[in-house]
Amino acid sequence: MPSKLPRSFYLRPTLQVAKELLGQLIVRNYHGERLVGRIVEVEAYRGSIDPASHAYRGKTKRNEVMFREGGHLYVYFTYGMHFCANVVTRREGIAEAVLIRGVEPVRGIEVMRRLRGKDVTDVDLTNGPAKFCEAFGIKRAQNGVSLMGNEMYLTRAKRILTSKIASTTRIGIQAGVEKKWRFFVAGNPWVSGKHHRVRKG
DNA sequence: TAGTTGATCGTCT
């Protein structure tokens, strides 16, 4: 088994962690099944200096996990029906995190298809933050899970060349729209949004 | 293909 990314990976500056998360593998052990995906799209959220962040106005019951030490999973519920998952960064007390927006399935694709429930293409399986959570069985129970444990963790994979990383403004937010804190692997089909989707064949 | 809207409820004001 490849080694887990160490705690020190997550404690560094959030924008750097966000870019380096691209290409890494996220592993989810789900009822005896191993689900693996390659991260291809992320967004950074930076607590007190970022009006778009859930933690901008301080600690609440919902965002408590963002204030923990880097290397935890922050899962939140939104639009009355969806979950989204973030990797918490930096030291305890600094509420920053990276939202996982797009993942390329690597292993366990049949389980992902079953969890998504709908008859969709391989791309539609995981090309969005809520789609990824549904495909990987990530719900309220995974909020606060440590990425140093075995239920979920990340492993180092092939590094993405800097020239392949694109950055744009973040999606679906009102405040902080000017910050280009969305990073993705240019040309990868599992990046969310129709502009990047592969044409139907 | 582009644009619009309904679903659905926890969280914070």
Next chain:
DNA sequence: GACGATCAACTAA
């Protein structure tokens, strides 16, 4: 009481 770090179904053309 309003709205959201979304998605999918629908409409029009």
